[in-house]
Amino acid sequence: MRFPSSAALFRRVLPAAALTAALGGCASFSPDAGMETTQSLALTELGKDVVKVTDETTALTSRDRVATLLKGAMTADSAVQIALLNNRGLQAAYNDLGLAEAQMVAASLPPNPRFAISRLTGRFETEIERQLVGSLFALATLPARAEIAGDTFRSAQLKAAEATFRLAADARRQFYRTVAAIEQVGYLQQAVASSEASSELIKRLGESGGMNKLEQAREHALYAEATAQLAKARLQEKIEREKLTRILGLWGKDTSVRLPSRLPALPGRIQTARDLEGTAMRKRVDLQIARADLETLAKKLGLTQATRFVNDVDLLGRTTYDRARNGTVGADGHAEVERESKRKRTLEIEFEIPLFDFGQSKVAAAEQTYLAAANRLAEKAVNARSEVREAYLGYRGSHEIAGHYQTQILPLRKTIQDESLLQYSGMLIDVTTLIVDARARILSNAQAVDAKRDFWIATVDLKHATIGGGVAGSSAGGAAVASAGAAEAGGH
Structure with a gap:
């Protein structure tokens, strides 16, 4: 069979490759490094700006914004904004997005041809061979592969947004804990100061004989316990500050941030449960990622089925140049050298013959991968609905508990202690009753603070159960003080 020359062939193949690339849509790098989705979602759902630091100018701008935010007293919103601008782990997630974009652009380009040249030299002959090889299989599947790569990149954009949401949730929760x-x-500190004054008074009464040793010991024990609880609370405060510092990405002199002394007051009205599940189905980033991955797998399955019989097809164009010399003796007796040269052009197609595997294993593996992804998506949807319901239960319940402390328990504890003090001054009750009431009020105030903290963390959990990015905000880290106070107060 006669094939056209390699030069002629590639004059035909290369324009076809260019046309295929144009039809497949060669991708190019986006001016915003693929950050449009993340920035849009962060602004819409969080009301915050996100920036990918790619050069010194961007880095200086981000640092200036962080410095400005650190000058004032920190709020939950400013803590989230600082974390989004300053956390290096988030920047690494944005770098992964850039890597995904580079892979998408690479997948949209036509396959590079391979060129080889060889030379074989003997005493009387020389052979030069040039080869140009290109993959027809990769060229034919380029549009499908480019489309799949584009879908994978869009999934990577959603994953970057999910990392942004997760960091924002962690920063806000840790702010409330701190x-x-x-x-x-x-x-x-107020309780210790009050206990110290009472302890000093009891000491003087004991020295004058106005109080026995048992009553003195009880009052001194209250003061000692309050001092121990204060030491534990200070330790917990330092630990929570360090956790917040890590999330915000601060170090050096920037760690001395100014934080409010009290949590925000409870809101008078709370969010209703209307259509929370439907909102989560539309907005949850992890569900969007799972849907996008499932669509990509469906396209990969279609490509696998379309190419099940062929793994690769290579087109090879070869040009061979032979030059030989033959020595002969002429009629006059002199030696003569005859030069002979010839040029050959050949075209070869190389492909795998599926004698033992007709692609069933590839198709079966792709189908099972798709079904597994479909089942995981269904599981995520069921779990997301449950997580929203659970988060709302925690949100509403914690608001009721915190409100009960504020409107019922704390006013009653104050009234009890005030009345106990009046009756003790009138010598109607002994010091033991006064100490018990003081302990109970200390414990109730500690529990009230924890209840208010749990409500604000539950607010974060509900928000991110709806939009994604983390739904489990444990409040155990900040409960150590209340637990310790409860154990010590309950033991007396």
């Missing part, structure tokens, strides 16, 4: 720890310290 402020709650500060509020605990402030209250316990």
Whole structure:
């Protein structure tokens, strides 16, 4: 069979490759490094700006914004904004997005041809061979592969947005835990000061014989316990501050941030449960990622089925140049050298013959991968609905508990202690009753702070159960002070 020359062939193939690339839509790098989706979602759902630091100018701008935010007293919103601008782990997630974009652009380009040249030299002959090889299989599947790569990149954009949501949720939760720890310290400082004054008074009464040793010991024990609880609260405050510092990406002199002394007051009205599940189905980023991955797998399955019989097809164009010399003796007896040269052009197609595997294994593996992804998506949807319901239960319940402390328990505890003090001054009750009431009020105030902290964390959990990015905000870290106070107060 006669094939056209390699030069002629590639004059035909290369324009076809260019046409295929144009039809497949060669991708190019976006001017915003693929950040449009993340920036749009962060602004819409969080009301915050996000920036990918790619050069010194962007880095300086971000640092200036962080410095400006750090000058004032920090709020939950400013803490989230600082974290989004300053956390290096988030920047690494944006770098992964850039890597995904580079892979998408690479997948949209036509396959590079391979060129080889060889030379074989003997005493009387020389052979030069040039080869140009291109993959017809990769060229034919380029549009499908480019489309799949584009879908994969869009999924990577959603994953970057999910990382942004997760960091924002962590920063807001940790802000509330830290402020709650500060509020605990402030209250316990007042309790210690009051206990110290009472302890000094009891000491003087004991020295004058107006109080026995048992009553003195009880009052001194209250003061000692309050001092121990204050030390624990201060330790917890330092730990919570360090956790917040890590999330915000701060170090050096920037760690000395100004935080409020009290948590925000409880809102008078709370969010209703109307259509929370439907909102989560539309907005949850993890569900969007799962849907996008499922669509990509469906396209990969279609490509696998379309190419099940062929793994690769290579087109090879070869040009061979032979030059030989033959020595002969002429009629006059002199030696003569005859030069002979010839040029050959050949075209070869190389492909795999599926004698033992007709692609069933590839198709079966692709189908099972698709079904597994479909089942995971269904599971995520069911879990998301449950997580929203659970988060709303925690949100509403924690608001009721915190409100009960504020409107019922704390006013009653104050009334009890005030009346106990009046009756003790009138010598109607002994010091034991006064100490018990004082302990109970300390414990109730500590629990009230924890209840208010739990409500604000539940607010974050409900928000991110709806939009994605983390739904489990444990409040155990800041409960150590209240637990310790409850154990010590309950033991007396």
